[in-house]
Amino acid sequence: MERPIAYDKLAREDRWVRMRAREVAELKIAQGFPPFADLSSPDSIRERVHGILVGEIQAMEGAGRTVCDFPDAPWEFTMDMARQVWDESRHVEIYLRLLEHLGGYPGEFPETTILWRCACAEDAAARVAGVNRGLEGLACDVFNQLVHIARKIGDPILERAVEFVLADEITHVRMGSKWLTKLTEGDPDRRRKAIDFQENIDERFNLGGVRRDGDHEAVSISIATDVRRMAGFTEEEIERLVKTTQRSQVY
Amino acid sequence: MAHPLAGHFSVDHSARLMRNYRYAVERTLRALGGWIALTPELSAKLLMGRHVWDLAQLADAFGARLPELRAHAQVSEPANERVVAFMDAVEEPEAPGQTVERLVGVYRVLKPHLLASYHDHLIRANPVYEPPTRRLLLRCLGDERRHIAAGTTILGHLCATPALAERALAWQRRLEGLFAAAGGVTGEGLPPAPVDTAQAPIETSDDAREFVRLEKPLASWPMPEDLRAALEAFGGSLAVPNVGALARWLAPGVSLDPAREVLTAAALTSHRLVAFARLGHQRLVKWRLAGPDAAVTVLARWAPGPDGWRVAMLDVGRIEALRPALPRR
Numbered sequence: 001m002e003r004p005i006a007y008d009k010l011a012r013e014d015r016w017v018r019m020r021a022r023e024v025a026e027l028k029i030a031q032g033f034p035p036f037a038d039l040s041s042p043d044s045i046r047e048r049v050h051g052i053l054v055g056e057i058q059a060m061e062g063a064g065r066t067v068c069d070f071p072d073a074p075w076e077f078t079m080d081m082a083r084q085v086w087d088e089s090r091h092v093e094i095y096l097r098l099l100e101h102l103g104g105y106p107g108e109f110p111e112t113t114i115l116w117r118c119a120c121a122e123d124a125a126a127r128v129a130g131v132n133r134g135l136e137g138l139a140c141d142v143f144n145q146l147v148h149i150a151r152k153i154g155d156p157i158l159e160r161a162v163e164f165v166l167a168d169e170i171t172h173v174r175m176g177s178k179w180l181t182k183l184t185e186g187d188p189d190r191r192r193k194a195i196d197f198q199e200n201i202d203e204r205f206n207l208g209g210v211r212r213d214g215d216h217e218a219v220s221i222s223i224a225t226d227v228r229r230m231a232g233f234t235e236e237e238i239e240r241l242v243k244t245t246q247r248s249q250v251y
Numbered sequence: 252m253a254h255p256l257a258g259h260f261s262v263d264h265s266a267r268l269m270r271n272y273r274y275a276v277e278r279t280l281r282a283l284g285g286w287i288a289l290t291p292e293l294s295a296k297l298l299m300g301r302h303v304w305d306l307a308q309l310a311d312a313f314g315a316r317l318p319e320l321r322a323h324a325q326v327s328e329p330a331n332e333r334v335v336a337f338m339d340a341v342e343e344p345e346a347p348g349q350t351v352e353r354l355v356g357v358y359r360v361l362k363p364h365l366l367a368s369y370h371d372h373l374i375r376a377n378p379v380y381e382p383p384t385r386r387l388l389l390r391c392l393g394d395e396r397r398h399i400a401a402g403t404t405i406l407g408h409l410c411a412t413p414a415l416a417e418r419a420l421a422w423q424r425r426l427e428g429l430f431a432a433a434g435g436v437t438g439e440g441l442p443p444a445p446v447d448t449a450q451a452p453i454e455t456s457d458d459a460r461e462f463v464r465l466e467k468p469l470a471s472w473p474m475p476e477d478l479r480a481a482l483e484a485f486g487g488s489l490a491v492p493n494v495g496a497l498a499r500w501l502a503p504g505v506s507l508d509p510a511r512e513v514l515t516a517a518a519l520t521s522h523r524l525v526a527f528a529r530l531g532h533q534r535l536v537k538w539r540l541a542g543p544d545a546a547v548t549v550l551a552r553w554a555p556g557p558d559g560w561r562v563a564m565l566d567v568g569r570i571e572a573l574r575p576a577l578p579r580r
């Protein structure tokens with residue numbers, strides 16, 4: 001089996017339209033829309049949920065590749081990643097149903113693959129740092145806010161389902177922290193590189209100031225400081241993230 | 252009647268069987284994990300995603316049983332080189348068009364055999380001093396039955412044409428030949444399918460049927476009537492291709508030249524709208540054009556304007572040769 005696979009091998013049914021994230025953002029801005037769906041209308045909530053669905057598919061694919069690509073990693077690592085594949089596959093099902101609940105359909109919005117690209121790092125430590133701490137950290141922010149918005153608009157279906165997904169994501173972040181430490185034990189250089197990779201991803205997913213510290217209703221993506229603390233991010237890391245969001249570039 | 256303490260397996264033999272099972276299960280779970288990204292169909296992705304974790308737990312349980320049998324924990328071992336060759340063959344189909352082969356190898360060849368092997372082991376393991384092994388095998392039997400039923404449902408959904416069903420059968424026969432030559436996962440031969448599963452109706456898994464339902468595309472996409480009419484006219488002109496009719500829909504500055512070259516290079520006789528996505532007020536529309544031996548994908552971004560809907564961007568993919576993705580062996 002080819003290990004690891006090239007970015008462009010990601011297989012999709014015809015009904016999906018794949019586009020570069022930058023192009024999607026530019027075309028939306030040109031039409032007077034925010035680059036990233038805010039949660040101000042039913043349409044934008046559905047678009048956000050569609051974006052999350054695509055992210056969950058890629059998270060399932062990424063975790064699956066990690067199970068496949070590192071047969072020589074510790075067995076416990078494979079176990080954690082296999083568990084994550086299962087969780088992500090249930091998240092895909094949950095978001096497919098939520099999309100149905102919101103009147104949408106798979107393929108309703110273009111798919112971007114920046115998430116998947118992050119899941120293609122060649123080193124296992126970089127992959128867990130980038131995916132489990134960087135991207136799943138982002139998922140914590142997004143889901144925490146979605147739970148809040150669902151509660152506010154009175155959608156208990158959305159609220160309850162996403163709350164359970166959020167609980168899983170917190171577990172995935174913890175796994176990431178555990179394996180970042182274990183895989184790089186006695187190898188500070190490898191650890192540094194993995195953390196750099198994660199910080200790079202954090203920066204990219206600040207989405208040019210879209211993610212910020214602030215009230216759920218005031219900012220497009222609010223940093224879930226409490227949830228992040230629960231997931232094992234240190235105060236220093238949270239502070240650093242908040243700071244970088246104040247000076248981040250458009251992706 | 253045999254003495255209740257009569258036994259078929261030695262401790263060492265039992266440990267070797269655990270390592271043999273673990274080898275097949277570990278390789279399968281890694282293959283399923285790796286295939287999710289390489290498989291286009293959502294129903295098959297979900298099936299694989301569900302089973303990776305089940306199999307990891309089984310591999311873990313085999314591995315944890317090993318030290319109880321005076322062996323090293325969490326070790327996998329193929330029974331012989333031919334088992335390795337068989338697993339290599341199972342892993343071989345990686346192309347997007349080979350989902351059927353991927354599922355056949357795991358759900359029609361390997362898993363039914365594992366089910367039979369576990370069952371054969373279970374009925375021969377001593378009930379007085381091998382309950383830990385027997386309990387483990389019972390759990391495996393339950394999981395494998397569930398997996399086979401789910402895999403059968405998805406394969407039934409994917410083998411939509413007689414040609415596909417035939418391809419699936421050809422691949423199954425090939426792998427079965429390799430597996431028989433290896434003597435199965437333990438190298439000790441292929442035990443018969445357990446009677447209870449052969450006679451009982453296969454338990455249908457609601458989950459797998461849900462995967463199929465969730466995969467079903469919409470019957471028709473919601474869109475304004477004027478856009479629907481425009482897409483029908485444009486789509487109809489694509490396969491012909493009628494360059495003059497196509498040009499009428501282009502926004503100023505959009506050229507048909509790159510598309511013209513591709514569309515006229517192959518005989519394309521049919522067109523099908525396959526994707527319809529929103530991008531702000533604009534719409535992304537994808538067609539699949541196909542002829543007897545080639546296909547091509549056309550993506551257009553449609554924007555509303557004072558003169559109605561117009562194509563603001565046109566992208567024509569590479570021509571794909573249409574031939575069945577047959578396995579190499």
Ligand SMILES: [Fe+2]
Pocket residue numbers: 056059087088091139165169
């Ligand atoms: Fe997830």
Ligand SMILES: [Fe+2]
Pocket residue numbers: 059088136139168169172
């Ligand atoms: Fe996750």
